[in-house]
Amino acid sequence: MVMIAHLDMDAFFAAIEERDNPRWKGMPIVVGSDPQEGRGRGVVSTANYAARKYGIRSALPISTAWRQAQEALARGGPETIFLPVNGRRYGDVSHRIMEIVGAHAAAVEQASVDEAYLDLSHLKDWRAAEAACRRLKREILRAERLTCSIGLAANKLVAKIASDFQKPDGLTVVRPREAIRFLAPLDVRRMPGIGPKAEQALKRGGHNTIGDLQQLTEADLWGMFGEWGLELYEMVRGHGESALSGEWTPKSIGEQETFDEDTLDSRFIGERLAAMCASVAAQVRRGGFTGFRRVVLTVRFADFRTVTRSHMLPMLEHTAGTLKTEALRLLLPFFDRRENPRRSALRLVGVRVEELEEKPRRA
Numbered sequence: 001m002v003m004i005a006h007l008d009m010d011a012f013f014a015a016i017e018e019r020d021n022p023r024w025k026g027m028p029i030v031v032g033s034d035p036q037e038g039r040g041r042g043v044v045s046t047a048n049y050a051a052r053k054y055g056i057r058s059a060l061p062i063s064t065a066w067r068q069a070q071e072a073l074a075r076g077g078p079e080t081i082f083l084p085v086n087g088r089r090y091g092d093v094s095h096r097i098m099e100i101v102g103a104h105a106a107a108v109e110q111a112s113v114d115e116a117y118l119d120l121s122h123l124k125d126w127r128a129a130e131a132a133c134r135r136l137k138r139e140i141l142r143a144e145r146l147t148c149s150i151g152l153a154a155n156k157l158v159a160k161i162a163s164d165f166q167k168p169d170g171l172t173v174v175r176p177r178e179a180i181r182f183l184a185p186l187d188v189r190r191m192p193g194i195g196p197k198a199e200q201a202l203k204r205g206g207h208n209t210i211g212d213l214q215q216l217t218e219a220d221l222w223g224m225f226g227e228w229g230l231e232l233y234e235m236v237r238g239h240g241e242s243a244l245s246g247e248w249t250p251k252s253i254g255e256q257e258t259f260d261e262d263t264l265d266s267r268f269i270g271e272r273l274a275a276m277c278a279s280v281a282a283q284v285r286r287g288g289f290t291g292f293r294r295v296v297l298t299v300r301f302a303d304f305r306t307v308t309r310s311h312m313l314p315m316l317e318h319t320a321g322t323l324k325t326e327a328l329r330l331l332l333p334f335f336d337r338r339e340n341p342r343r344s345a346l347r348l349v350g351v352r353v354e355e356l357e358e359k360p361r362r363a
Protein backbone atom coordinates (compact mmCIF):
# COMPACT_ATOMS: atom_id res chain seq x y z
CA MET A 1 0.00 0.00 0.00
CA VAL A 2 1.30 3.41 -0.95
CA MET A 3 0.68 6.43 1.27
CA ILE A 4 1.88 9.86 0.22
CA ALA A 5 1.56 13.06 2.23
CA HIS A 6 1.79 16.54 0.77
CA LEU A 7 2.88 19.19 3.26
CA ASP A 8 2.39 22.86 2.49
CA MET A 9 3.33 25.64 4.90
CA ASP A 10 0.53 28.17 5.49
CA ALA A 11 1.21 31.63 3.97
CA PHE A 12 4.87 30.79 4.52
CA PHE A 13 6.76 34.07 3.96
CA ALA A 14 4.07 36.20 5.58
CA ALA A 15 3.79 33.79 8.51
CA ILE A 16 7.54 34.05 9.17
CA GLU A 17 7.32 37.86 9.16
CA GLU A 18 4.34 37.79 11.49
CA ARG A 19 6.14 35.42 13.83
CA ASP A 20 9.34 37.47 13.88
CA ASN A 21 7.60 40.84 14.30
CA PRO A 22 5.06 40.38 17.10
CA ARG A 23 3.90 43.98 16.77
CA TRP A 24 2.26 43.02 13.47
CA LYS A 25 0.44 40.03 14.89
CA GLY A 26 -3.01 39.65 13.36
CA MET A 27 -2.45 42.50 10.90
CA PRO A 28 -2.62 42.07 7.12
CA ILE A 29 0.90 41.34 5.81
CA VAL A 30 1.91 41.27 2.16
CA VAL A 31 5.37 40.03 1.14
CA GLY A 32 6.40 40.95 -2.40
CA SER A 33 7.65 43.73 -4.64
CA ASP A 34 7.85 47.32 -3.43
CA PRO A 35 4.34 48.80 -3.92
CA GLN A 36 5.76 52.36 -4.29
CA GLU A 37 2.45 53.81 -3.16
CA GLY A 38 0.60 52.04 -5.93
CA ARG A 39 3.08 52.73 -8.73
CA GLY A 40 5.21 49.66 -8.11
CA ARG A 41 5.61 46.86 -10.62
CA GLY A 42 5.89 43.20 -9.77
CA VAL A 43 3.59 40.96 -7.82
CA VAL A 44 2.56 39.70 -4.41
CA SER A 45 4.67 36.76 -3.30
CA THR A 46 2.63 35.78 -0.24
CA ALA A 47 -0.23 37.38 1.66
CA ASN A 48 -1.23 36.25 5.13
CA TYR A 49 -4.81 35.31 5.92
CA ALA A 50 -5.71 38.78 7.25
CA ALA A 51 -4.57 40.30 3.92
CA ARG A 52 -6.48 37.64 1.97
CA LYS A 53 -9.66 39.02 3.55
CA TYR A 54 -8.92 42.14 1.47
CA GLY A 55 -8.78 39.97 -1.65
CA ILE A 56 -4.97 40.12 -1.77
CA ARG A 57 -3.34 36.86 -2.86
CA SER A 58 -0.19 35.44 -4.43
CA ALA A 59 0.65 36.58 -7.97
CA LEU A 60 -1.66 39.62 -7.77
CA PRO A 61 0.01 42.78 -9.19
CA ILE A 62 1.48 44.64 -6.22
CA SER A 63 -0.18 47.88 -7.42
CA THR A 64 -3.59 46.20 -7.20
CA ALA A 65 -2.75 44.87 -3.75
CA TRP A 66 -1.82 48.39 -2.66
CA ARG A 67 -5.11 49.78 -3.97
CA GLN A 68 -7.11 47.09 -2.20
CA ALA A 69 -5.20 47.77 1.03
CA GLN A 70 -5.95 51.51 0.72
CA GLU A 71 -9.63 50.83 0.12
CA ALA A 72 -9.76 48.56 3.16
CA LEU A 73 -8.06 51.24 5.23
CA ALA A 74 -10.63 53.80 4.06
CA ARG A 75 -13.38 51.42 5.19
CA GLY A 76 -11.79 51.41 8.65
CA GLY A 77 -9.84 48.15 8.38
CA PRO A 78 -6.35 47.75 9.85
CA GLU A 79 -3.36 48.96 7.88
CA THR A 80 -1.62 46.48 5.60
CA ILE A 81 2.12 45.91 6.13
CA PHE A 82 4.06 45.59 2.84
CA LEU A 83 7.44 43.86 3.11
CA PRO A 84 10.20 42.83 0.70
CA VAL A 85 11.02 39.16 0.17
CA ASN A 86 13.77 38.12 2.58
CA GLY A 87 14.80 35.01 0.70
CA ARG A 88 17.76 34.06 2.81
CA ARG A 89 15.82 34.10 6.08
CA TYR A 90 12.95 32.10 4.58
CA GLY A 91 15.49 29.66 3.16
CA ASP A 92 16.96 29.06 6.61
CA VAL A 93 13.53 28.37 8.07
CA SER A 94 12.70 26.11 5.11
CA HIS A 95 15.88 24.14 5.63
CA ARG A 96 15.10 23.53 9.30
CA ILE A 97 11.54 22.48 8.47
CA MET A 98 12.73 20.07 5.77
CA GLU A 99 15.05 18.45 8.30
CA ILE A 100 12.08 17.82 10.58
CA VAL A 101 10.06 16.54 7.62
CA GLY A 102 12.88 14.19 6.65
CA ALA A 103 12.86 12.59 10.07
CA HIS A 104 9.25 11.48 9.59
CA ALA A 105 9.36 9.87 6.16
CA ALA A 106 11.02 7.03 4.33
CA ALA A 107 11.60 9.44 1.44
CA VAL A 108 10.96 13.11 0.78
CA GLU A 109 10.60 15.11 -2.40
CA GLN A 110 10.92 18.79 -1.73
CA ALA A 111 8.60 20.45 -4.25
CA SER A 112 9.35 24.08 -3.37
CA VAL A 113 10.70 26.21 -0.54
CA ASP A 114 7.61 25.44 1.55
CA GLU A 115 6.21 22.23 0.08
CA ALA A 116 7.21 18.60 0.22
CA TYR A 117 5.88 15.16 -0.57
CA LEU A 118 6.56 12.43 1.99
CA ASP A 119 6.41 8.71 1.41
CA LEU A 120 4.78 7.19 4.49
CA SER A 121 4.16 3.73 3.01
CA HIS A 122 6.49 2.15 5.57
CA LEU A 123 3.90 2.88 8.28
CA LYS A 124 1.64 0.24 6.70
CA ASP A 125 -1.78 1.63 7.68
CA TRP A 126 -3.75 4.85 7.28
CA ARG A 127 -4.26 5.43 10.97
CA ALA A 128 -0.52 5.26 11.66
CA ALA A 129 0.20 7.55 8.71
CA GLU A 130 -2.40 10.06 9.90
CA ALA A 131 -0.87 9.99 13.40
CA ALA A 132 2.57 10.62 11.87
CA CYS A 133 1.18 13.65 10.02
CA ARG A 134 -0.26 15.02 13.26
CA ARG A 135 3.08 14.52 15.02
CA LEU A 136 4.86 16.26 12.18
CA LYS A 137 2.51 19.25 12.34
CA ARG A 138 3.01 19.45 16.10
CA GLU A 139 6.76 19.23 15.80
CA ILE A 140 6.99 21.97 13.18
CA LEU A 141 4.72 24.17 15.30
CA ARG A 142 6.82 23.55 18.38
CA ALA A 143 10.17 24.09 16.67
CA GLU A 144 9.27 26.98 14.35
CA ARG A 145 5.96 28.34 15.62
CA LEU A 146 4.51 27.99 12.11
CA THR A 147 1.51 26.03 10.91
CA CYS A 148 1.23 23.86 7.84
CA SER A 149 -1.46 21.90 6.06
CA ILE A 150 -1.10 18.27 5.07
CA GLY A 151 -2.99 16.07 2.63
CA LEU A 152 -2.60 12.30 2.90
CA ALA A 153 -3.60 10.06 -0.01
CA ALA A 154 -2.48 7.22 -2.24
CA ASN A 155 -0.69 9.47 -4.73
CA LYS A 156 0.85 12.91 -5.17
CA LEU A 157 -2.06 14.38 -7.10
CA VAL A 158 -4.75 13.67 -4.52
CA ALA A 159 -2.40 14.47 -1.62
CA LYS A 160 -1.72 17.91 -3.10
CA ILE A 161 -5.40 18.68 -3.63
CA ALA A 162 -6.12 17.43 -0.10
CA SER A 163 -3.46 19.64 1.54
CA ASP A 164 -5.24 22.67 0.08
CA PHE A 165 -8.65 21.50 1.25
CA GLN A 166 -8.62 22.74 4.87
CA LYS A 167 -6.07 25.52 4.95
CA PRO A 168 -4.68 26.85 7.25
CA ASP A 169 -3.50 24.27 9.80
CA GLY A 170 -5.44 21.46 8.12
CA LEU A 171 -5.04 17.72 7.84
CA THR A 172 -7.12 15.93 5.21
CA VAL A 173 -6.95 12.19 4.66
CA VAL A 174 -8.37 10.77 1.43
CA ARG A 175 -8.25 6.99 1.22
CA PRO A 176 -8.21 5.45 -2.24
CA ARG A 177 -11.87 4.43 -2.25
CA GLU A 178 -12.93 7.94 -1.16
CA ALA A 179 -10.98 9.77 -3.85
CA ILE A 180 -13.72 10.06 -6.50
CA ARG A 181 -16.26 11.34 -3.99
CA PHE A 182 -13.75 13.72 -2.40
CA LEU A 183 -12.88 15.28 -5.75
CA ALA A 184 -16.41 15.48 -7.19
CA PRO A 185 -17.67 18.69 -5.49
CA LEU A 186 -14.42 20.64 -5.99
CA ASP A 187 -14.14 23.48 -8.50
CA VAL A 188 -12.38 22.41 -11.72
CA ARG A 189 -9.71 25.01 -10.92
CA ARG A 190 -8.51 22.83 -8.00
CA MET A 191 -7.22 20.26 -10.50
CA PRO A 192 -3.49 20.85 -11.17
CA GLY A 193 -2.97 21.64 -14.84
CA ILE A 194 -6.29 23.44 -15.26
CA GLY A 195 -5.30 27.09 -15.56
CA PRO A 196 -7.51 30.16 -16.06
CA LYS A 197 -7.98 29.49 -19.79
CA ALA A 198 -9.03 25.85 -19.45
CA GLU A 199 -11.22 26.85 -16.51
CA GLN A 200 -13.07 29.40 -18.67
CA ALA A 201 -13.54 26.96 -21.51
CA LEU A 202 -14.84 24.25 -19.18
CA LYS A 203 -17.23 26.55 -17.34
CA ARG A 204 -18.59 27.92 -20.61
CA GLY A 205 -19.47 24.33 -21.42
CA GLY A 206 -21.22 23.99 -18.06
CA HIS A 207 -18.48 21.90 -16.45
CA ASN A 208 -17.97 23.59 -13.10
CA THR A 209 -16.82 20.84 -10.79
CA ILE A 210 -14.42 17.93 -11.01
CA GLY A 211 -17.56 15.78 -10.65
CA ASP A 212 -18.83 17.28 -13.92
CA LEU A 213 -15.58 16.17 -15.56
CA GLN A 214 -16.01 12.68 -14.11
CA GLN A 215 -19.17 12.40 -16.25
CA LEU A 216 -17.25 13.01 -19.48
CA THR A 217 -15.87 10.18 -21.60
CA GLU A 218 -12.28 9.82 -22.73
CA ALA A 219 -13.43 10.85 -26.20
CA ASP A 220 -15.09 14.01 -24.82
CA LEU A 221 -11.91 15.05 -23.00
CA TRP A 222 -9.69 14.11 -25.92
CA GLY A 223 -11.85 16.36 -28.09
CA MET A 224 -11.38 19.26 -25.68
CA PHE A 225 -7.73 18.90 -24.68
CA GLY A 226 -6.12 16.40 -27.05
CA GLU A 227 -3.58 14.03 -25.53
CA TRP A 228 -3.73 15.79 -22.14
CA GLY A 229 -7.48 15.09 -22.02
CA LEU A 230 -6.71 11.39 -21.64
CA GLU A 231 -4.48 12.18 -18.69
CA LEU A 232 -7.19 14.40 -17.23
CA TYR A 233 -9.64 11.50 -17.55
CA GLU A 234 -7.44 9.55 -15.11
CA MET A 235 -6.74 12.54 -12.86
CA VAL A 236 -10.39 13.41 -12.18
CA ARG A 237 -10.77 9.82 -10.92
CA GLY A 238 -7.96 10.36 -8.45
CA HIS A 239 -5.36 8.36 -10.33
CA GLY A 240 -1.84 9.71 -10.25
CA GLU A 241 1.85 9.24 -9.79
CA SER A 242 3.13 8.09 -6.41
CA ALA A 243 6.88 7.76 -7.01
CA LEU A 244 8.84 10.62 -5.48
CA SER A 245 11.55 12.17 -7.58
CA GLY A 246 14.70 13.97 -6.52
CA GLU A 247 14.54 12.25 -3.20
CA TRP A 248 16.00 14.19 -0.38
CA THR A 249 17.21 12.83 2.91
CA PRO A 250 18.21 14.77 5.97
CA LYS A 251 21.88 14.99 6.83
CA SER A 252 21.22 15.03 10.52
CA ILE A 253 18.54 14.60 13.15
CA GLY A 254 18.76 16.42 16.43
CA GLU A 255 17.13 18.24 19.30
CA GLN A 256 18.16 20.90 21.70
CA GLU A 257 16.79 22.51 24.79
CA THR A 258 17.26 25.93 26.30
CA PHE A 259 16.86 25.69 30.06
CA ASP A 260 14.53 27.99 31.95
CA GLU A 261 17.50 28.99 34.07
CA ASP A 262 21.20 28.63 33.38
CA THR A 263 22.45 25.65 35.33
CA LEU A 264 25.41 23.39 36.03
CA ASP A 265 23.36 20.74 37.83
CA SER A 266 24.85 17.63 36.25
CA ARG A 267 21.97 15.38 37.23
CA PHE A 268 19.33 17.69 35.75
CA ILE A 269 21.30 18.29 32.55
CA GLY A 270 22.07 14.58 32.21
CA GLU A 271 18.38 13.72 32.51
CA ARG A 272 17.38 16.29 29.91
CA LEU A 273 20.05 15.03 27.55
CA ALA A 274 18.90 11.43 28.04
CA ALA A 275 15.33 12.45 27.13
CA MET A 276 16.57 14.19 23.98
CA CYS A 277 18.57 11.10 23.02
CA ALA A 278 15.50 8.89 23.33
CA SER A 279 13.52 11.25 21.12
CA VAL A 280 16.29 11.55 18.53
CA ALA A 281 16.71 7.77 18.35
CA ALA A 282 12.95 7.45 17.80
CA GLN A 283 13.11 10.00 14.97
CA VAL A 284 15.95 8.06 13.37
CA ARG A 285 13.83 4.92 13.47
CA ARG A 286 10.66 6.64 12.22
CA GLY A 287 12.62 8.31 9.46
CA GLY A 288 13.41 4.92 7.98
CA PHE A 289 17.13 4.96 8.83
CA THR A 290 19.06 1.94 9.96
CA GLY A 291 21.37 4.03 12.10
CA PHE A 292 23.93 6.79 12.50
CA ARG A 293 27.70 7.03 12.60
CA ARG A 294 28.36 10.37 14.30
CA VAL A 295 27.09 11.90 17.55
CA VAL A 296 27.33 15.68 17.97
CA LEU A 297 26.85 17.54 21.24
CA THR A 298 26.23 21.28 21.41
CA VAL A 299 26.65 23.27 24.60
CA ARG A 300 25.89 26.94 25.05
CA PHE A 301 27.22 28.71 28.12
CA ALA A 302 25.41 31.44 30.03
CA ASP A 303 27.47 34.04 28.12
CA PHE A 304 26.20 32.55 24.82
CA ARG A 305 29.54 31.02 23.91
CA THR A 306 28.67 27.89 21.97
CA VAL A 307 30.82 24.79 21.72
CA THR A 308 30.31 21.69 19.60
CA ARG A 309 31.94 18.32 20.23
CA SER A 310 31.49 15.22 18.14
CA HIS A 311 32.44 11.60 18.14
CA MET A 312 32.67 9.23 15.18
CA LEU A 313 31.45 5.77 16.10
CA PRO A 314 33.39 2.68 15.02
CA MET A 315 30.20 1.19 13.59
CA LEU A 316 26.65 2.01 12.66
CA GLU A 317 24.50 2.41 15.80
CA HIS A 318 20.78 2.95 16.24
CA THR A 319 19.72 2.51 19.87
CA ALA A 320 18.78 5.24 22.31
CA GLY A 321 21.09 3.58 24.85
CA THR A 322 24.20 3.92 22.71
CA LEU A 323 23.29 7.48 21.80
CA LYS A 324 22.83 8.34 25.47
CA THR A 325 26.18 6.82 26.44
CA GLU A 326 28.01 8.66 23.66
CA ALA A 327 26.29 11.98 24.33
CA LEU A 328 26.96 11.81 28.08
CA ARG A 329 30.60 10.99 27.41
CA LEU A 330 30.82 14.17 25.32
CA LEU A 331 28.98 16.16 28.00
CA LEU A 332 30.98 15.16 31.08
CA PRO A 333 34.05 17.37 30.44
CA PHE A 334 31.74 20.39 30.61
CA PHE A 335 31.25 19.78 34.32
CA ASP A 336 34.96 20.07 35.14
CA ARG A 337 38.20 21.75 34.20
CA ARG A 338 38.59 19.95 30.89
CA GLU A 339 35.96 22.01 29.04
CA ASN A 340 34.78 24.42 31.73
CA PRO A 341 37.63 25.78 33.87
CA ARG A 342 35.54 28.70 35.18
CA ARG A 343 32.62 26.41 36.04
CA SER A 344 30.19 28.48 33.96
CA ALA A 345 26.52 27.56 33.96
CA LEU A 346 24.95 26.12 30.81
CA ARG A 347 22.14 27.74 28.95
CA LEU A 348 21.45 25.15 26.26
CA VAL A 349 22.34 21.58 25.46
CA GLY A 350 21.66 19.82 22.19
CA VAL A 351 22.39 16.45 20.66
CA ARG A 352 22.28 15.39 17.04
CA VAL A 353 23.26 12.40 14.97
CA GLU A 354 24.89 12.61 11.55
CA GLU A 355 26.00 10.27 8.77
CA LEU A 356 22.66 8.56 8.75
CA GLU A 357 22.26 5.38 6.80
CA GLU A 358 19.05 4.75 4.95
CA LYS A 359 17.13 1.52 4.90
CA PRO A 360 17.14 -0.05 1.46
CA ARG A 361 14.19 1.41 -0.48
CA ARG A 362 11.12 -0.69 -1.03
CA ALA A 363 10.11 -1.09 -4.64
Ligand SMILES: [Mg+2]
Nearest residue numbers: 008009011114
Ligand atom coordinates in the same frame (compact mmCIF):
# COMPACT_ATOMS: atom_id res chain seq x y z
MG1 LIG B 1 2.48 27.26 1.09
